[in-house]
Amino acid sequence: MNLRRSGRDIHGIVLLDKPAGWSSNQAVQRVRRLLRARKAGHTGSLDPFATGMLPICLGEATKTAAFMLQAGKRYHAVACLGQATDTGDIEGEVLSQQPVPAWQVQHVEAVLSGFTGPIAQVPPMYSALKYQGQPLYKLARQGISVERNARQVVIHRLELKHWQPPLLTFEVQCSKGTYIRTLAEEISGRLGSCGHLRSLRRLEVEPFAEDRMVSIETIEQAVSLGRETRILLPPDAGLAAWPELHLDTAAAERFRHGNPVAGEGIAGMVRVFSASGEILGLGEARPDGMVCPKRVFVYAAERA
Numbered sequence: 001m002n003l004r005r006s007g008r009d010i011h012g013i014v015l016l017d018k019p020a021g022w023s024s025n026q027a028v029q030r031v032r033r034l035l036r037a038r039k040a041g042h043t044g045s046l047d048p049f050a051t052g053m054l055p056i057c058l059g060e061a062t063k064t065a066a067f068m069l070q071a072g073k074r075y076h077a078v079a080c081l082g083q084a085t086d087t088g089d090i091e092g093e094v095l096s097q098q099p100v101p102a103w104q105v106q107h108v109e110a111v112l113s114g115f116t117g118p119i120a121q122v123p124p125m126y127s128a129l130k131y132q133g134q135p136l137y138k139l140a141r142q143g144i145s146v147e148r149n150a151r152q153v154v155i156h157r158l159e160l161k162h163w164q165p166p167l168l169t170f171e172v173q174c175s176k177g178t179y180i181r182t183l184a185e186e187i188s189g190r191l192g193s194c195g196h197l198r199s200l201r202r203l204e205v206e207p208f209a210e211d212r213m214v215s216i217e218t219i220e221q222a223v224s225l226g227r228e229t230r231i232l233l234p235p236d237a238g239l240a241a242w243p244e245l246h247l248d249t250a251a252a253e254r255f256r257h258g259n260p261v262a263g264e265g266i267a268g269m270v271r272v273f274s275a276s277g278e279i280l281g282l283g284e285a286r287p288d289g290m291v292c293p294k295r296v297f298v299y300a301a302e303r304a
Helices: 024-035 059-068 105-113 136-141 180-190 216-224 249-256
Strands: 012-018 039-042 051-058 073-081 083-085 094-097 117-121 151-164 167-174 195-205 244-247 269-274 279-285 290-296
Touching: 012 024, 012 059, 012 216, 024 039, 024 051, 024 216, 039 059, 051 059, 059 279, 073 180, 105 151, 105 180, 167 180, 167 195, 180 195, 244 249, 249 269, 249 279, 249 290, 269 290
Parallel strands: 051 195, 083 195, 244 269
Antiparallel strands: 012 051, 039 051, 073 167, 073 195, 083 094, 117 151, 151 167, 269 279, 279 290
């Protein structure tokens, strides 16, 4: 998703600590306006009721967003057992109620351990996935339900933080595409009840650490002091695991114009820099040792 408006060319990534009550799109627009950025987008939405890390790409950093959609995530979640809602979270209407067994902590931990590793999940109707061009949540609001295919996700770690019936607090590290609302419902079912997600906070989006998040208030203060570049990460920060290719002046000019350049020993996707360290764009290595431009950055990026 990209928003193109009048504004200035500012390039980098802001790790917004999204407040509750805002859609991801509202958060992007707010940050874009605060920083007067011409172009902005995010790398994966958060539900309005959820809080936490929302990477927002500005300027030429938007060209890296599609490559960050595969990133793993870490969440802190609270499930409320005993009530199922139509949305799977606190914003929905209660559909059914069931008793909540007073399991011992050891039993709850054993149930959680059964969800680690690859699991199959059916995406919820209240999601942004599309069916015949329509987001599922729009169909759900009309009372329409369509068949969804299960897809495999991976739960790398699932840790019980607190169990005080009916509330179950857990932390989960998972692959992209994991629906924590669905996970909370399935855990509740395995515990002999039903449930919904009461709160959700995204702590990490790989490779970004939790302590790099900034609030809207912090951004506002930085702007008022003229220090907004201090909250910006480099445009390629989300692709730190990719190898780097540094080009001399002549090769850099060829890359800027969309031509392949020599990249001996490089494999796969690569970040391409000038000799001075300016990010030029993203490339892909060919078997013949040449690197083809995949995304060329048009504006000079200021490295934070």
